[in-house]
Amino acid sequence: MEGPKPDPQGYWRANLRLLAALLSVWFLVSFVLGILLVEPLNAVHLGGFPLGFWFAHQGSIYTFVVLIWVYARRADVLAKRYGVE
Numbered sequence: 387m388e389g390p391k392p393d394p395q396g397y398w399r400a401n402l403r404l405l406a407a408l409l410s411v412w413f414l415v416s417f418v419l420g421i422l423l424v425e426p427l428n429a430v431h432l433g434g435f436p437l438g439f440w441f442a443h444q445g446s447i448y449t450f451v452v453l454i455w456v457y458a459r460r461a462d463v464l465a466k467r468y469g470v471e
Contacts, residue, residue, distance in 0.1 A: 390466075392468065392469040393468045394468070396468050397464055397465065397470045404460050404464065405457070408453045412449060412450060412453055415445060420438070420441045420442035421442065423438065424441070426438075
């Protein structure tokens with residue numbers, strides 16, 4: 387049985403949309419939550435540390451690792467969908 391007809395242009399369009407979404411999440415967590423909203427977030431504590439501090443030092447790293455995992459999974463799905471694996 388033959389897979390879908392290869393569509394490299396469609397794959398890259400979908401891949402760029404995925405990258406834009408994931409980079410937006412990373413920007414939100416690292417820049418907005420870790421820098422711009424640090425003062426209001428510091429009113430909340432997580433494990434004894436202010437939440438703003440946690441986002442700036444740990445949360446953005448954890449988020450980045452999760453985003454790498456999500457990208458790898460979604461890129462595999464996209465490659466199969468567009469026949470470019």
